[in-house]
Amino acid sequence: MIKIIMLILSLVYVSHIFALEPLAEEELQQILGQGGVYLSGDITINETGGPLNDVSDVSNPPIWQQNCSVTSTNKRCGARIAVNAGDGENSGWLVLDNIRGRFSFEGMTLKTRVIDTGFGGDGALFDSDVLEIGLPNTISYSNVSFTLANSSKARPTDVGFNQTDILNVKIDGDVTLRGNLLLFPTGNP
Amino acid sequence: MNIKKLILCLLGTLLPFSVFSLERLSDSTLSRVQGQSGLTIEQSQLLNIGNLSYTDDGNSLNVQGLRISSQTDINASSSQKYVMDITTDGALSVQTTINPTQMHIDGIRINNSSGSFGDLTLNFESITNFTIRGMSTGGLEGSFTTGISNADMIWQTNGHAMSFNNIAFNASVNNFTFEYDAIDNTKGFIRTGLALGMDNFDFSFSTGALSLGGVSLGELSGDLALSANAQVFGGGRNGVEGLTLHSQVNILSDPENYVKFTDEGNSLLMGDFSGFLNLTNLTLDVESDHLAIGFDQMDGAFNAGKILIGDSSRPIGSIELDFEFTDYIDAGNNANNRYNRLQLYPGIREPDFNAMPTQIKTYAENFYSGLLPTSEGLSMATQWNLANAEASYIDDGRRVVFSGIESYGSADTTIDVRDQKIAIGMTDLKGSYSIDGLRVGSKTAPLQGGAELLLSLGVYQAMDFDIDGFTEITAGGVSGGGIRIDGDYFFSNTNIGLSIDEYEEGIWATGVEYDIHLRDITFDVESDGLEVNRGEQWSTMDIANLRWGDKTSGRSLGRIKLERFEQNSLLAISPGGAGQVCVGASATSEAACGSGGGRWENRGNQGMTVALVAKFADESKGVGDSAGARNRFTWENNRNESSLGEYDNDSGTQIIFDNYSTNDGLGTSDDNTYGLKANLNIDVYETKVLKKSTGVDENGVVGSLGEELIYDDVARDSYTYVASPNASQKALRPLGFAVQGNVSFKELNIDAVQLKHPNIPTPQTVFYGVVMQNLNLTTNLTATPIQ
Numbered sequence: 001m002i003k004i005i006m007l008i009l010s011l012v013y014v015s016h017i018f019a020l021e022p023l024a025e026e027e028l029q030q031i032l033g034q035g036g037v038y039l040s041g042d043i044t045i046n047e048t049g050g051p052l053n054d055v056s057d058v059s060n061p062p063i064w065q066q067n068c069s070v071t072s073t074n075k076r077c078g079a080r081i082a083v084n085a086g087d088g089e090n091s092g093w094l095v096l097d098n099i100r101g102r103f104s105f106e107g108m109t110l111k112t113r114v115i116d117t118g119f120g121g122d123g124a125l126f127d128s129d130v131l132e133i134g135l136p137n138t139i140s141y142s143n144v145s146f147t148l149a150n151s152s153k154a155r156p157t158d159v160g161f162n163q164t165d166i167l168n169v170k171i172d173g174d175v176t177l178r179g180n181l182l183l184f185p186t187g188n189p
Numbered sequence: 190m191n192i193k194k195l196i197l198c199l200l201g202t203l204l205p206f207s208v209f210s211l212e213r214l215s216d217s218t219l220s221r222v223q224g225q226s227g228l229t230i231e232q233s234q235l236l237n238i239g240n241l242s243y244t245d246d247g248n249s250l251n252v253q254g255l256r257i258s259s260q261t262d263i264n265a266s267s268s269q270k271y272v273m274d275i276t277t278d279g280a281l282s283v284q285t286t287i288n289p290t291q292m293h294i295d296g297i298r299i300n301n302s303s304g305s306f307g308d309l310t311l312n313f314e315s316i317t318n319f320t321i322r323g324m325s326t327g328g329l330e331g332s333f334t335t336g337i338s339n340a341d342m343i344w345q346t347n348g349h350a351m352s353f354n355n356i357a358f359n360a361s362v363n364n365f366t367f368e369y370d371a372i373d374n375t376k377g378f379i380r381t382g383l384a385l386g387m388d389n390f391d392f393s394f395s396t397g398a399l400s401l402g403g404v405s406l407g408e409l410s411g412d413l414a415l416s417a418n419a420q421v422f423g424g425g426r427n428g429v430e431g432l433t434l435h436s437q438v439n440i441l442s443d444p445e446n447y448v449k450f451t452d453e454g455n456s457l458l459m460g461d462f463s464g465f466l467n468l469t470n471l472t473l474d475v476e477s478d479h480l481a482i483g484f485d486q487m488d489g490a491f492n493a494g495k496i497l498i499g500d501s502s503r504p505i506g507s508i509e510l511d512f513e514f515t516d517y518i519d520a521g522n523n524a525n526n527r528y529n530r531l532q533l534y535p536g537i538r539e540p541d542f543n544a545m546p547t548q549i550k551t552y553a554e555n556f557y558s559g560l561l562p563t564s565e566g567l568s569m570a571t572q573w574n575l576a577n578a579e580a581s582y583i584d585d586g587r588r589v590v591f592s593g594i595e596s597y598g599s600a601d602t603t604i605d606v607r608d609q610k611i612a613i614g615m616t617d618l619k620g621s622y623s624i625d626g627l628r629v630g631s632k633t634a635p636l637q638g639g640a641e642l643l644l645s646l647g648v649y650q651a652m653d654f655d656i657d658g659f660t661e662i663t664a665g666g667v668s669g670g671g672i673r674i675d676g677d678y679f680f681s682n683t684n685i686g687l688s689i690d691e692y693e694e695g696i697w698a699t700g701v702e703y704d705i706h707l708r709d710i711t712f713d714v715e716s717d718g719l720e721v722n723r724g725e726q727w728s729t730m731d732i733a734n735l736r737w738g739d740k741t742s743g744r745s746l747g748r749i750k751l752e753r754f755e756q757n758s759l760l761a762i763s764p765g766g767a768g769q770v771c772v773g774a775s776a777t778s779e780a781a782c783g784s785g786g787g788r789w790e791n792r793g794n795q796g797m798t799v800a801l802v803a804k805f806a807d808e809s810k811g812v813g814d815s816a817g818a819r820n821r822f823t824w825e826n827n828r829n830e831s832s833l834g835e836y837d838n839d840s841g842t843q844i845i846f847d848n849y850s851t852n853d854g855l856g857t858s859d860d861n862t863y864g865l866k867a868n869l870n871i872d873v874y875e876t877k878v879l880k881k882s883t884g885v886d887e888n889g890v891v892g893s894l895g896e897e898l899i900y901d902d903v904a905r906d907s908y909t910y911v912a913s914p915n916a917s918q919k920a921l922r923p924l925g926f927a928v929q930g931n932v933s934f935k936e937l938n939i940d941a942v943q944l945k946h947p948n949i950p951t952p953q954t955v956f957y958g959v960v961m962q963n964l965n966l967t968t969n970l971t972a973t974p975i976q
Contacts, residue, residue, distance in 0.1 A: 036638045038878055041970035042773050050963030051863060051933050052854050059853055079964040088957035104773040107879045112688050112695040129738035154960040157855055184737050188827045189745035189836060
């Protein structure tokens with residue numbers, strides 16, 4: 001019962017506060033109506049290769065068995081994604097190959113909250129919950145690289161495999177990302 | 190029959206008649222026995238009682254075929270010896286030696302029930318000492334020790350047995366009291382009852398094996414000390430007769446006490462206990478077809494300072510649990526009343542199969558096939574209402590509290606022993622649970638969000654459920670002892686809170702139907718942890734609406750359907766977290782980490798490591814029950830609205846990720862020994878939380894962009910923002926879960942990505958395959974709950 005009383009009182013209280021005037025974006029960033037999670041850390045892809053590169057695993061095909069140190073430039077040491085957007089067996093594959101690198105960040109937040117004010121009056125009209133992804137101010141890229149390619153087959157081990165690299169990308173440095181990403185359902189479910 | 194009559198009956202049954210046939214000694218005879226050691230009685234006993242009844246308001250609990258005999262020959266007498274003496278302080282001292290004896294009960298029934306609870310056998314031998322004396326205030330007091338050895342306890346239903354073999358039990362009570370002066374007025378009138386007290390009830394136990402059909406599940410042992418008071422009154426919850434009990438139990442704090450389960454020499458251990466338990470109005474009544482047990486309130490605390498999984502040198506931390514089960518009466522609507530009750534029925538009460546969802550009905554019928562109304566077993570109807578619980582996990586002194594845990598519900602359950610199996614059937618398990626949020630640092634810290642962090646362990650923040658499930662437990666894991674489980678379960682009318690607040694607003698999966706099938710799931714304790722091998726499992730989680738906001742009226746993202754099919758997947762839980770970690774750089778020393786731009790963290794020795802191997806199977810691998818099972822993800826929206834806020838499934842547009850599976854790198858025809866591996870090292874650790882904008886925050890605290898949130902003291906209820914915290918300030922950083930994770934696979938293959946329009950019968954393919962290979966993704970993440 002105490003929860004119900006608190007909820008009713010808080011709704012009455014909140015409706016008076018938020019009805020005063022639209023909030024600036026800076027103030028909106030501070031609204032923490034509900035709980036959530038603050039995430040920090042790093043994500044590293046294939047720093048020392050992947051499981052197919054393990055030379056001690058005799059089940060791995062020879063083409064994948066490579067010595068993948070942190071500084072290795074061997075193109076088989078990265079992760080690989082091949083997508084067939086054609087008509088199956090008779091078409092080629094679009095490939096993101098040799099994916100490696102580290103992304104580190106401080107302060108990505110994840111929470112749900114109600115938007116019922118602000119946004120130039122649109123908030124009151126919206127009056128619904130959103131999933132808010134609070135972007136970290138900075139994401140650091142360290143040795144992030146990948147290759148965009150076309151391939152005749154999905155796997156390097158497939159018979160008739162032939163791949164043409166289109167471009168290589170390597171990124172080091174910081175990217176500034178500020179603000180929030182709001183996710184919410186819309187349209188007919 | 191009231192409690193006094195029951196006790197007198199039992200005493201009359203158990204004590205030898207020769208005790209009461211003594212004749213008065215003459216003065217001359219008495220003068221010759223002075224200074225001798227007392228009275229010794231040796232007795233042989235073969236006891237056969239056809240029916241022993243306890244009657245309550247006209248209903249009888251019947252113990253049938255009670256026999257006390259020799260262990261080696263059930264037609265021969267067992268032997269006992271009693272040595273009695275009067276001690277110098279006037280106490281009666283009795284030492285009882287019971288040579289190997291068997292006590293057997295053919296069956297226990299309620300009135301003339303066709304089914305019984307099964308037959309029970311207890312083999313044992315024991316030596317017991319007790320002294321008893323009168324108290325100046327009336328009543329009796331004394332002390333007690335007993336040692337039971339070479340004991341077996343066997344429960345048998347329909348010719349199949351579960352047994353605890355080679356039991357040893359030792360217990361002592363420093364001082365017990367027995368008085369008739371307890372007063373109770375909980376029923377609206379005053380009644381007097383027995384007051385029982387035990388000071389330092391210290392006991393230890395061990396079992397050589399817990400066996401099913403001669404195969405061991407493992408061994409149990411423990412050591413615990415309690416002090417307890419109880420008040421017993423005549424009259425139960427219903428009618429005039431019955432039994433009521435209040436009790437207050439303290440678990441005496443002792444680092445040496447423990448409970449241990451051992452499998453092939455490797456143990457799960459929980460120890461260093463402390464806590465208490467209070468019971469109010471525990472009642473016992475015999476009804477027309479069941480034994481009714483209930484309580485008004487049970488509250489307590491349970492703390493375990495030491496938890497070991499396999500590796501005896503590495504504790505995973507400690508836990509503390511505060512809980513309160515209490516009845517809830519809604520004066521305005523009886524339908525909302527919630528109770529704590531247990532009804533025990535003899536025999537197997539089969540559920541109404543026709544009332545079951547079709548997805549589980551056939552499995553239920555097969556589960557109960559072969560059982561009759563006369564079959565032996567145990568049936569239960571259960572209700573519970575957990576008003577509140579707070580569960581703390583403490584890792585290297587850092588505490589996280591899962592706060593505001595509430596749950597209520599009811600269930601019908603049957604238990605019987607079959608051919609080397611324990612069969613547990615559960616139907617209409619209906620109820621709800623929720624977790625308000627987290628408190629970090631202390632039990633009194635402010636309530637925060639973050640309970641969604643449990644999602645990584647497969648635990649949802651809240652759930653309304655209606656479950657029918659059938660489980661068979663077999664002895665024997667992958668090697669030697671251990672436990673194997675086969676089961677079929679169906680969740681209907683289920684709502685799952687994925688990320689919600691204490692007002693139950695957030696992201697909900699609603700209208701969920703969840704169909705789960707498990708085969709050959711084995712649990713083994715290994716030298717380095719607990720290992721769960723999942724032989725085969727397939728499931729379908731069909732979410733009618735993924736809603737934002739309220740679970741009934743929130744906006745819906747549409748329908749989500751997740752089908753899973755795994756073979757030979759594995760889950761291992763082992764002690765110890767990440768230890769020393771470099772976050773943001775690649776280094777193995779603090780100096781190298783700092784120079785590389787990273788942050789060095791020593792997360793301590795405690796913590797937990799969860800290693801998951803998910804082997805997603807290609808749809809061609811299913812046979813028998815699992816034929817046609819596959820891994821598939823479907824998202825559907827733009828459906829027809831059948832009623833306000835409700836939508837018809839399969840009437841909209843779908844995107845389908847069909848038949849995804851793992852393999853060892855050569856395609857779906859290759860082996861699948863590697864699977865998808867996810868290793869998580871989990872610790873509770875201080876986290877660097879930065880202010881994301883300059884100005885005043887929601888709690889009125891001023892700070893600048895990039896400054897760190899630092900608590901003012903260990904109470905962690907106020908904070909400031911600090912530009913460059915020193916070492917002592919860093920120890921007051923917010924606590925959170927620090928997870929060092931690694932996800933890897935050799936190949937993850939998706940057969941097709943498809944789109945389906947409602948006007949066409951089969952989906953149209955967008956991508957004729959997605960092949961992902963050679964991924965090794967490592968994360969060092971700290972997740973801190975925030976307000």
